[in-house]
Amino acid sequence: MNYIFYFLIVISIIFGAINGRLTDVVNSILTGAELSVKVAFSLIGIMAFWLGMMKIAEECGLIKTIAKIIKPVTKRLFDEIPEESPAIGDIAMNFAANAFGLTNAATPIGLKAMEELQKENIDKTSASNAMCMLLAMNTAGFQLIPATVLAVLIGIGYKNPTEIIAPTLLVTTIAFVSAIILAKVFQRFWTIQTNIPPLPPGEGRISTRRMSVRNSGEGIGGETCSNK
């Protein structure tokens, strides 16, 4: 993420200068910063509502029941998460909300799932495999009906908007399935998290030290987490 952040900003400044749009680039800092706070604040109310609802769902055992029903699927996708973790039920609810296009409900529920996954996470600053899988499911944006797009098409007098639904569903399914497969494949080949499996004493010590050095380099991330 460090490189992406650097790359995005440096490239923008260089190309802004080449295109003679440096003023636009500088102004966009302000609009972007304003927009991000607006987005975060617009989430507060709906976030509180769904977190409240999900708390009831958890207390009355609904989340556990859902988790039990979809266990065969989640066992494969989230193999590191204990079966009784409320995260599994949250993930199922998040997927269902996304599929029905209820983005307002899907985000708070997904964030609750992230918090549950964070409890199982060994290195609190680095994404666990389960988190990457949940993110893969969410960034692929699986949706049964593309409601916003349909609204635009109907608005311009598209005669048969339904003809767009089937191809969209096909494409989104392809993207969704490949996201899950990719996450599974990367999980195997990507370097493990900071959690180090028991190694022979000598080797283990070296890699532990290397890891701790790398962690202390990223002080900011570590601090925000330990504050929580």
Added chain:
Amino acid sequence: MFQQIMNLLSLWALPAILLLILTMGLAKKVPIYETFTTGAKDGFKVAVNIIPYLVAIIVAISMFRASGIIEMLELTLSGLLCRIHVPADVIPIMIVRSLSGSAALGVFSDIANTLGPDDYATKLSAIMVGSSETTFYVLAVYFGAVGISKLRYALLVGLLADFIGIVAAICVCNWMFL
């Protein structure tokens, strides 16, 4: 028929979930009002937690969009993409879709309104916008909420899946609407 069923499902999904949660809560003798307010307290905390992550990503992306690099990419790509029947109007959507949802939707409504319902570009861009999600935004919000700064392969998977989605959209559209 299919669409009617789906519309009905979309309309009732949310009320059904609420009814289910509240009824089951009451049946299991959970103090639903107190439990709701306890859970809801976290709403503010989560929203405030994600602000630094959102600022980082949204500012970087708005700078990127303002720099004019997207138009330059558009020019370089248009020659290549013409061969696989991708209209030049759709290229900005392909580039901007993972970065900004509102921008992609804006370009799409623009295409739809200027070219009209029967144009191939309208159909292709509709499928592209409808079939994917704003990867960068989702990553910033989800990882920001729990304070994770090392994303490992999450971004790579998201972007690769977006790319596969774009290719699939072009293929499906070529096959169905040309």
